[in-house]
Amino acid sequence: xxxxxxxxxxxxxxxxxxxxxxxxxxxxxxxxxxxxxxxxxxxxxxxxxxxxxxxxxxxxxxxxxxxxxxxxxxxxxxxxxxxxxxxxxxxxxxxxxxxxxxxxxxxxxxxxxxxxxxxxxxxxxxxxxxx
Numbered sequence: 001x002x003x004x005x006x007x008x009x010x011x012x013x014x015x016x017x018x019x020x021x022x023x024x025x026x027x028x029x030x031x032x033x034x035x036x037x038x039x040x041x042x043x044x045x046x047x048x049x050x051x052x053x054x055x056x057x058x059x060x061x062x063x064x065x066x067x068x069x070x071x072x073x074x075x076x077x078x079x080x081x082x083x084x085x086x087x088x089x090x091x092x093x094x095x096x097x098x099x100x101x102x103x104x105x106x107x108x109x110x111x112x113x114x115x116x117x118x119x120x121x122x123x124x125x126x127x128x129x130x131x
Contacts, residue, residue, distance in 0.1 A: 009116070010126045019125060023108025026075075030102035039095045047099045048106070058120060066115035073104055073114060 054072035058065030085093025113123030
């Protein structure tokens with residue numbers, strides 16, 4: 001394991017590949033769920049990148065950016081929104097949660113993981129732009 005991976009806790013090797021495949025599975029399953037849910041594909045396309053607004057938090061510094069970006073890219077909050085939407089019979093909340101989870105899956109599949117305070121490029125899936 002490299003010194004940078006040790007310092008940031010980044011995963012490497014086969015585990016990293018499995019986590020990226022997990023992201024791809026999340027994306028694919030959320031696209032299927034959205035299709036079965038009958039949501040508007042225009043809404044899906046328009047909102048798919050919405051969680052990336054959290055990148056603006058990096059203007060306040062890498063620590064704040066990492067916290068806000070990671071909060072917007074964790075499945076915990078999106079799954080909670082889905083559960084709440086189902087419990088309250090709120091289809092819009094469920095649709096938003098499905099799209100949010102699809103975004104997270106897409107990011108994980110291409111290697112964008114939860115961020116470390118060391119900078120935007122340091123993620124739990126390894127350094128962005130490296131194998």
